[in-house]
Amino acid sequence: MKVKKTIKTKIMHLTKIKQRLLKEEYYNLQRFLHGESVKLYSANKQQAKRFYKKIKPDKEYPISVRKDLLKVERRRDTKIAKYWARIPVAGRRGGVWVAVKPHCPIELDMEICESKLFKRNGEFYLHITVQKEVEVPKPELAEKTTVVIACDIGEANPLVSVELWDQGKKRKNAQFLGGEMRSVRAHYNHLKKRIGRKKIKHAINWIKEHVANKETRKVNDILHKATTKIVDRALMLKRSGYEPVIVFGDLKNVRQPRVKGKRRCRKTNRKIHTMPSYKIKQMLTYKALWEEVPVIALNEAYTSKLCWRCRSLNTEIRKRCFRCKDCGLEYNRDLNGAINIGNRLLGYMLKSRAAVNTPKTSPEYTALLEKRFDNVSEREGGSPLQQLGVVHPVSWIIT
Template structure:
């Protein structure tokens, strides 16, 4: 505990009074911490190498104080933390522990797509989200395809069965147990979503590519495929995964474009025909050119074409080169570490 900052600036005092741990702190979650009321220092101690000072309000003394808390800074983020400017951060409570989520600012250069200038990037990675595979990506230049999310499906199925067992056995304090299970599931799923988004962004960085994501409305508006499918569809955090991809990509200076998914799943990416059909579990067949491919891969390839302003009804061979303006002046972006 450090009370040396009892004489605080008025703005700091106002912010400190909002950081009060009361009987029902959940109503104040998360608590915003302005960048002028927090401080991070590197001090090599047995507990931690990094410490963050945050304001608190002492109701007994009727004034603000500061406390130093050990901070965990991932090794990959330490240089950025030293060099970058802090943005407004958050104080959040998880179960019985309090955490500060630090936000740092960094200048990045993002590509602006325009069909009349030489390209400032070399490829397009198209992202297609769904229930069977949480994310499927296709690199437009060589059509390399990657599937993500098997672990997420396994986690969700595991905890779904666990909740069913608890409900059938009528476990004492079952509601509290189910709530804890749900929290644990959410943490595991979110951790995996962070890893998936990081892998996608790293792939884009290596390829010098932009990222194209299908409009999430296309996922929500899928036809009714039964109660089990609809349950999975509407409970999956697609929006959260999209946000993870966006801010991680922006941090690296990679442009992310949202693309209208209309007709991408029923149009052949090779010849542009809509004389197509789906066969079995996700196989796409074009009756005109004979293409047989994964249906999600076909849809993602069309998303990539549309991201470049190309018509998906044109054959892939006529889509033309990747075109975009040269890198523009730096645009500011923020990311949480």
């Protein structure tokens, strides 16, 4: 299976000539997209035609660098920078070599894919997409060594994880991650509301420039840290001889009201509609697969209502607290959900006795997925999850 990830790099120490060449190429692309005829590197022109169909008037678009034209090298003979990238531009044969500073080390066995050159606040950034072949083991149920790391994705606690050991007999290491996200989002929502009320155009522009980006960056940072923590733990278990499986609930119909006909209040609605659950799933999936840890998306219907101890549905949820009316269990509601998700996966694994193959999607669900990810699939050849080869477990293959 091939897994992709994007390495963000900043272009450093540009000489005046190189800066001019990059700037020219970048601004010529913007002019080209608005219908002017300019001097532009032919492949960059082709890429622009391929990717940018609708052009907004006041937006700048990155240069998409074709994979066979971009070259990344690690140089030991210079002290300026470790990594160098070659970017094709018009007016210089063979492109320009620039020093880049990546956010994580670039291994040389990675295959380089289409990458993007941005300009932000006067600086250039190169986002290099890399791909590598990974071998993800099929999750198999072994009595002692299988550890299921179950994750519940929610609003109050963005990511709750718990480890199930000994086929679900022991629960260990419950973690509540990303809790800071709630206050960050509440803070920026409050700011946006307060400034937006003034209805001044420059205030709105100011929000767009400062507040929106800052909020996204802060939230992404929190989510990256939370998901990395889970994958790191899985990696640690793997190195000590265990077989970790990460499983998360695949939220579906979260936007529909729980009780038919009942409406949510505006505040709750806003919170639920802007929840970054998709981001969390993406991050967990690519990070786990990158480290060759199996990851499974599981239908999480009823996992929040079910009591994990006695499997009763006769339960109630009051704010963050879960209470079972049959056995009297009082528990954290998100943790209860996470345990149920883990138990459900264990149930599937027990049923099939041997390996749980990557679950195949049923035709109806595929149709639904395609409908939902229509725009995405046109642009990038399949939704990101599909590209990663993660399909949704509706029916299971027994091997």
